[in-house]
Amino acid sequence: MTSTGDVEGRAGPPLWWGRRRDFVGDVVLGGLSAVECAWEGVAFAREAGVPVAAGVLFGFLVGAVLLVRRRWPIAVVLVGIAVAPAAMGFLLGVVGLYTLASSEVPRRITGTLASMSLVATFVVMYLRTRGDADEQTLVISLSVFVAVALTVPPVLFGLYIGARRRLMESLQERADSLERELSLLADRAEERAEWARKEERTRIAREMHDVVAHRVSLMVVHAAALEAIAAKDPARAAKNAALVGDMGRQALTELREMLGVLRAAEKPARPAALAAALVAPPATAGYPHVASFDDGPSLEELEALVGQSRAAGMAVEMLVHGEGAAYAAEVEQTAYRVVQEALTNCHKHAPGARVTVRLAHRDGEVAMQVENGPCDGKAAEPGLPSGGNGLVGMRERVLGLGGVFVSGPTDGGGFKVSAVLPAG
Template sequence: MTETGEVEGRAGPPLWWARRRDAVWDVALGGVSAVECAWEGVPFAAEAGLPTTVGVLFGFVVGATLVLRRRWPIAVVLVGIAVSPAAMGFLLAVVGMYTLASSEVPRRITATLASMSLAATFVVMYMRTRGDVEADPTLVVVLSVFVAVALTVPPVLFGLYIGARRRLMESLQERADSLERELSLLADRAEERAEWARTEERTRIAREMHDVVAHRVSLMVVHAAALEAVAVKDPARAAKNAALVGDMGRQALTELREMLGVLRAPSKPAPAPVPAPSFVPVAAVAAVGGACGTEDGPSLGELEALVGQSRAAGMTVEMLVHGEWAAYAAEVEQTAFRVVQEALTNCHKHAPGARVVVRLAHRAGEVAMQVENGPCDGKAPEPGLPSGGNGLVGMRERVLGLGGVFVSGPTDAGGFKVSAVLPTA
């Protein structure tokens, strides 16, 4: 369907009509009015001394102007006022005044033309009836006023009512369309927010899985390589490395079970929805993901054990702590731990045999961490660990999500350095 109510593929309404049925209705009214005026044109021609054909033709043309009532309502009313002395155009005057009052014509113009029509009808009625009831002039005036009011006021009032009702319906329709557009926009935004939440949750889970699996498995591979190298020469050390590999595997499985338990746990009732801003800062986006699932996560107190695991794997690691140790928010401690963990994992992958320094600084309002490795000594064999290229990306996302600063890159001495600063507020 089109805006005019016509079925697509068919011809639209003709000329100025909005709908085809409006055209049919106006043509029918125009035909009736033309026949009426043509009939009234016969006595008019006799009074004016004109041929009957001229009177009939004149009345037909005058009555047919009613077809134009929607296009030019003022012109139709003026024609009705002009032919009122000829005592023709009853339907033309009534329908014309109704159309004028219900249209978008300014009210002052409607009032002016309605007054003119009322006066013209009163004068014509008075002039035609005063000769019939000469004994009672008051009756002539009362009758003339009654006829003038009856032919003018009801059409005007009804037209004003219909026009006001039409404008009200159009206003309500516009408001309904506006609300529908707003609801559609809100639905689209809700879908976008839901998709963003799903994507952020997938990213968070992938980041946690990477941190848990990559570090543990990397240490297991390193210990397995050492086990293979000393299995024959030093059985005691081989047994120790085998025990370490088992411990690493059990720890990795424990952390994976805890993570899967969180994913399988029933979700808590969602809080009342709040309108989302049109612009969400990147830091806030990452913060939502970083804040999820921080319960029972690692803390800064476990850094010594983390460094000890790397030492047990044969890496030379020095840990330096500056400032007074303090307890921070769970997400801050977990993020700091994961940054150091991932940095040590990268050292195992890309810098075997290199000396590593882990620095942790407690400052006013922030905690800083740095993991720096020197150049490889070339003696230690490459562990052959695969790298997905997501470690540095995950660390950066975690740190920026809490409003911190993250920097990584090679050093002048040929090593690599990872630095992060997290606000503790």
């Protein structure tokens, strides 16, 4: 990996320079400053009575100090102040003050050095231009003007450039931070979307199991009864055949509605829906449910559900305790599905057994229980397949709403399924 400003296939900038153009710029400025100070060193050597070559070499070395202005700006300014009495280092002083003001050096240090440079420039200018007493006011005014002109503008410009650079760095850092946050939010939205798809697949499987298992189980029971009585009791056989047809049509209707929702769910989510996934609960993050709870079965349909099992030859007793209340749609649908699946299991595993369905309306909750007695040994086994997902699906439904689910064998040799759901 190359550093900032590098070009692929070339070496990066040397030493402390961040970019090659910074290095080139400082070399040019250092060269100009060295040439200027070397030229001014001639006059300094004559005034000091030293060899001209020594003055030129001294000036060249002083001017070349500007090359390290980015690394040691304080040293550059101090050198400029030190050589001010020698009347050399104009470019060195101006660029040094600008670099110092635009760097990360504390402001109190910048102010101190700028003040020292201002005073040094004023003193040197005054000593070189002083004349008669009548001209003192003009000399002082000229010295102040030159000192201010050589000190204040580079300091102010450096402060401006430094503040602008820090602002740009802050904005860039904020932009990078926002980009990282957006990337994390996008990943989180994708995870939520995947979670929502998984939940919908589970819900679809549960709904398909409830609809198909119950309807088809009753159809198989009626078909078996129809086969047994077709020759003996044609009227009852015709009634059973009509029931089988009705249940088949009901199953097809429910499956058709479910498949319609699935086709709608296959449409790609709009960008607004994906944006909502960042803040909405995963179950509602742009992915529709299999069916609206408001369109599902309710507790009022339990009587019809029990009636279908009675029509299939099952001895079912339904007991209702307490007065019904207005429950949430998902609560009523879940209660209905629990009773429906429990009755389906009775058809599968307890043919000929007596079944009791209890529904209790309590304060803030609704409870249901389906209990079957021991199987009647004389009853024919319907031969219905079992996938082993019925109890699992009931438990998931009930626990998903914050309820309690219990199932297991009874002391009398039967089986019991109990569930309690909060009313809200």
